[in-house]
Amino acid sequence: MSNAFIKLVSKLTDSLEQKNNQAILRAIEQSHPAELGRLIEALPNKYRGDFWRVIPVAFKGEILLSVHRELRQLLIKKTSEADLLVSLSTLQMDELADIDADLPLTVVGAMVEAMDSQRKQRYRTVASFPDNTAGGLMDVDATAVRKDVSLKAVYRYLCKLRKKEGMLPEQLDQLVVVDRENKVQGTLYLSDLVSMDNSLSVADVMKNNVPLIHSLQSAKEVAQIFEDHDLISAPVVDKNNCLLGRITVDDVIDVLQQNSEQTLLASGGLNKELDMFAPIAHISVNRAIWLGVNLITAFVAAWVIGFFESSIEQLVALAVLMPVVASMGGVTGSQTLTVVTRGIARDLVSSANIVSLTIHELKVSFINGLLWASVVFFITILWYGDWKLGSVFALALFVVSLTGTLSGALIPIILKKLGVDPAIAGGVILTTITDAVGFLIFLGTATYLLI
Missing domain, CATH: 1.25.60.10 (MgtE N-terminal domain-like)
Structure with missing residues (x-):
């Protein structure tokens, strides 16, 4: 702001x-x-x-x-x-x-x-058409011409249209070229219309490689087409390639903004349409559900810690170092979760490449895990003067880093297959896994080796 x-x-x-x-x-x-x-x-x-x-x-x-x-x-x-x-x-x-x-x-x-x-x-x-499709986004004011007319005739047509309507359609950068059956043949850019010999026909200067947007394509797919082709506007057609209307870049910007806001709110479990100053009761109910889910996952981690209560009482250092293990696992997993969730949102991740992507992320995690495990090993020795505690701490941090990465790669794919938005539930599930696994490995190994 x-x-x-x-x-x-x-x-x-x-x-x-x-x-x-x-x-x-x-x-x-x-x-x-x-x-x-x-x-x-x-x-x-x-x-x-x-x-x-x-x-x-x-x-x-x-x-x-x-x-x-x-x-x-x-x-x-x-x-x-x-x-x-x-x-x-x-x-x-x-x-x-x-x-x-x-x-x-x-x-x-x-x-x-x-x-x-x-x-x-x-x-x-x-x-x-549904609101989230190309048909729901389009405006039906697409200006169409035939390819057998001259540029001069097209120019006169636009002048008459301007005089009749008072203005030309917004974001008008090109005219759609159609045949007598209203099927799209190509487009005529206004820059060509005003800069080339007006005795030429539309067929002489029209572009044939125009990307056509089908009316039932999703708003997400439309936005991707605009991004890939750097479009200002594009024609919308039916299943027979007959012209229905057009979509302009301002419509696509609205889609991108809405998707961005929904993702941000969903990551916190908030209603995508929630008003900042909505009634307190409404907001309270909306947030209570998400807080309840987080409370349940927190009890799962507490349940794991409960198994090692006597070990923590005997070695207080375990209680001091536990949050570090959970935090590192959560951050490592969140990095991979973000990469994969973004890839899914942009249709870049599928069953064809998820294995390669997971292995790639695990290699990165392996290197970082070794690096920071070594760092915490020496810090623990300097802090507590106990190399065994440092070894247990380093091992737990290394394993939980790999666990977080593996979970961050697989959770979004599984949720997507179950029809659940990874942006909403992915973070909660990841935190539960990394906390539980991190505490189990750290406290379990410490109990076995140190106590």
Whole structure:
């Protein structure tokens, strides 16, 4: 969060506290609707209603689109149906389809009824696809031309379109070339249109190697295609390669941001749609489940320690060194877990290469395990003057490092096959294994050799 935004939140909070409507209106005038959405998310509940009421209706559609779902539903309840209809009229068809599930049925019905036949058809086309697919992401305003027309004719067509609509479609970097059956043949870049001889035909300058995105491809796959090909926009087609619409880079950025936020929240066991200022009871229930899971795993480690209670009483140094063993195993495993989980998220890890990747990670862990086992061996001798304790400590650290690495490589694969998100459960399972194995090896070996 930038310093400018932090200051804006602080000033706005003060203005709302003092009911300074002029200062509030100035903040609104100086902000983009998406920024206003972030401001609402940053405000405590007691100020949100007052701020939402003074925001112009024309901005509210984009704001509803930009905030997370839980807050969106709250704001919709605070908005009259008449204002909702006016605010939603500024959105594109794909944007409407993204939030229509949160709108009252009466508003959705009135919204569709007010559309002309063309907009109604566009909306129904996008709404027929799941939100997390290319069809759900696409906008149906793809501008298409035929390959047998001249560049001059295409230029005139764009001028007429601009005059009719008032503007060209957003992020328009290329036109889609189709045949008479609406099947995609290629694309014509605007840079070629304005820089080449206008007597040439579209067929002379069009690009044939355009990546086509099929309507049922996942949003994740779409983002990967855009990244691989450095795209600004791309056509969306059906199973017969007929043009349905297009996806633009701003849609993909939204997907990437949502995936990043979901991964971050999931790693802490939090709801991907949770509002920062949601009701306390709601947040408490959400977090209690995850805390319960962690408590169970902690008792597993405590149960293992319980077997060696008498050994710890006889040699207090074991209690001092135990956390080091668990910590090193957890960190080593987390490094591998992160690498493999990221690989799975990007479709880079599969049954074809998991064995090679695991062996590769184990080799790295073997080298680091030897290095740090040697270090702790000498530290223990200097600290306690006991080479046997140093040997036990070094052995336990080395073994738990390998165990953590092996667990970090296999846990995400197993969870993926079970249909569980590795980002959510991987860390908890890894910690349980490394703690239990580390304590068992360290305390068990110490009991056998030292006590």
